[in-house]
Amino acid sequence: MGEPDTGAARPADEAVIETRGLAKQYRGTLAVDGIDLRVPRGSVFGFLGPNGSGKTTTIRMLMGLIEPTAGSARVLGRPMPRSSRTVLPRVGALIEGPALYGFLSGRDNLLRYDAADPTADPRTRSARVAAALDRVGLTAAAAKKAKAYSLGMKQRLGLASALLQPRELLVLDEPTNGLDPQGMREIRSLVRELAADGTTVFLSSHLLDEIEQVCTHAAVMARGRLITQGPVADLSAGARGRLAVTTPDPAEATRVLAAHGVSELTAVGPKVTGELPADPPDLADLNAALVAAGVRVRAFGLERATLEDAFVALTGEGFDVAG
Numbered sequence: 550m551g552e553p554d555t556g557a558a559r560p561a562d563e564a565v566i567e568t569r570g571l572a573k574q575y576r577g578t579l580a581v582d583g584i585d586l587r588v589p590r591g592s593v594f595g596f597l598g599p600n601g602s603g604k605t606t607t608i609r610m611l612m613g614l615i616e617p618t619a620g621s622a623r624v625l626g627r628p629m630p631r632s633s634r635t636v637l638p639r640v641g642a643l644i645e646g647p648a649l650y651g652f653l654s655g656r657d658n659l660l661r662y663d664a665a666d667p668t669a670d671p672r673t674r675s676a677r678v679a680a681a682l683d684r685v686g687l688t689a690a691a692a693k694k695a696k697a698y699s700l701g702m703k704q705r706l707g708l709a710s711a712l713l714q715p716r717e718l719l720v721l722d723e724p725t726n727g728l729d730p731q732g733m734r735e736i737r738s739l740v741r742e743l744a745a746d747g748t749t750v751f752l753s754s755h756l757l758d759e760i761e762q763v764c765t766h767a768a769v770m771a772r773g774r775l776i777t778q779g780p781v782a783d784l785s786a787g788a789r790g791r792l793a794v795t796t797p798d799p800a801e802a803t804r805v806l807a808a809h810g811v812s813e814l815t816a817v818g819p820k821v822t823g824e825l826p827a828d829p830p831d832l833a834d835l836n837a838a839l840v841a842a843g844v845r846v847r848a849f850g851l852e853r854a855t856l857e858d859a860f861v862a863l864t865g866e867g868f869d870v871a872g
């Protein structure tokens with residue numbers, strides 16, 4: 550078997566997930582349409598797309614839960630689903646919410662979960678459970694029944710179940726789904742901590758700002774296709790920023806900007822924003838034109854392009870999905 554399972558010298562650009570033409574056809578629906586996905590080791594990789602774009606189907610193929618219709622997937626260097634037995638013990642996965650027993654305490658849920666894992670050492674079980682509870686900040690609530698947990702606590706308990714063993718890769722399907730802002734923050738900081746320890750984290754989300762806040766890399770899915778992937782900074786840099794002008798004279802500013810080729814102008818209160826033309830005028834000239842027309846300019850500049858801008862630029866569609 551070619552590559553070592555563990556060991557020191559790994560090429561820095563090694564992929565922990567790599568697919569080629571990976572596809573899944575359900576009756577009448579091409580859920581995943583031949584994607585070439587590459588997740589570098591050590592990244593926090595955001596798998597981004599609106600609901601129904603094929604994220605969960607892809608994750609299920611990566612984890613060997615369903616067979617692809619075409620193409621191939623390698624996880625930790627080995628083909629899936631063929632190598633599921635050797636690969637999956639090295640991967641912590643949280644897919645479609647944790648399965649918990651409400652009548653058991655958080656701690657007992659983890660003990661039971663660990664006992665069902667034939668690769669888990671029973672001698673270290675209680676220590677590993679305690680460490681996992683600590684890691685996700687549930688030590689104080691460990692004796693409470695899981696049914697009394699908030700959604701965020703349940704999600705953290707699910708994460709703890711993925712952390713009972715050291716993992717090279719964590720796969721989290723919509724880990725913040727349904728959480729309140731505080732719960733989301735907690736999961737995000739946990740993901741950052743895990744990544745700082747060297748775990749590669751692959752997480753799916755339909756929330757662009759979440760991906761921007763936590764991920765180093767991202768891939769964007771739309772209608773089963775992989776639209777783009779790479780470092781998050783590069784993806785946003787691909788989209789140009791919007792021009793933003795703050796002025797007490799928004800109507801006149803809009804007229805002047807339109808005359809200089811700025812399109813998709815919107816004015817909200819004193820703030821006017823718009824898209825610069827493909828061959829943009831010098832911004833100093835544009836500013837001068839506003840002032841010459843009597844517009845009182847309080848602020849003028851380009852707003853940083855976001856992943857959302859990149860998505861819109863790439864797909865021509867809004868990233869407008871229900872939460």
Ligand SMILES: Nc1ncnc2c1ncn2[C@@H]1O[C@H](COP(=O)(O)OP(=O)(O)OP(=O)(O)O)[C@@H](O)[C@H]1O
Nearest residue numbers: 575576578580598599600601602603604605606607
């Ligand atoms: N078991 C199935 N049988 C038939 N069609 C399916 C099945 N699972 C998913 N699909 C379809 O495949 C497409 C992709 O679904 P998928 O769940 O992978 O998307 P997603 O990006 O994960 O969205 P969500 O965030 O809503 O789960 C959808 O059109 C969905 O209806």
